[in-house]
Amino acid sequence: MDIACKEFTEGRPMMIFFPKDNKSVFSVRMYHTGDFERTGSNHIYIHPITGKVVKLNLWKKKPTSEKLTRSMYFIHFGTFWGHYSRILWIFIGLVVPFLYFTGFYAWWSKLKRRQNTPLFRPPVKENPSQALNLQGIIFLSSCSTRARTWNFRTRI
Known part of the structure; x- marks a missing residue:
């Protein structure tokens, strides 16, 4: 010794x-x-x-390359600052599963909300004299009686 x-x-x-x-x-x-x-x-x-x-x-x-290689162990396990770096490594390690599960929960709740509403709205009954919508082409209807302007109708 x-x-x-x-x-x-x-x-x-x-x-x-x-x-x-x-x-x-x-x-x-x-x-x-x-x-x-x-x-x-x-x-x-x-x-x-x-x-x-x-x-x-x-x-x-020791050469820098060997120092770097030997220090990878301590960076991997988070022991380079003692217990403080281990606690930091634990939080960093828990971020990925947290983001995964919260993203899955947001997707699942959005999917459930969509299942409660119909995908296609039922067709709206219109007066054929006001508008005619064929395959996304909008035709003009007759002149409006109140405002004396052309009545453009769109469907969303």
Whole structure:
């Protein structure tokens, strides 16, 4: 533990992994402020017999592509700001089903309203001397007796 703290003075040890066999090494995870992982993004590997540092894997020395790839996990699960981002991710995740069900409800209620009203209105009985409507063509009727103007009739 002291070897890892001397090697990476800016961080504090969070987890220690012991070797599984004679060929494995100790692994110490160190946390530094600004790491995405709560358990630390810095790994220090120590040989179990000699006590020398075999490999030093620091977050700040990693290329941008690897940092981006490793940070996708935290963006996916929403753990990058702790509990605040998880709550935000929950609300964002619930927006899609909410919009789906409210849209379905609006469509269903509109469909039910339409079923209560007839699709085609019954034909209106008109006086044949006033207007004649054949296939959308409107014909003029005789002159109106009261206003002495042509009477145009349309059907909606």
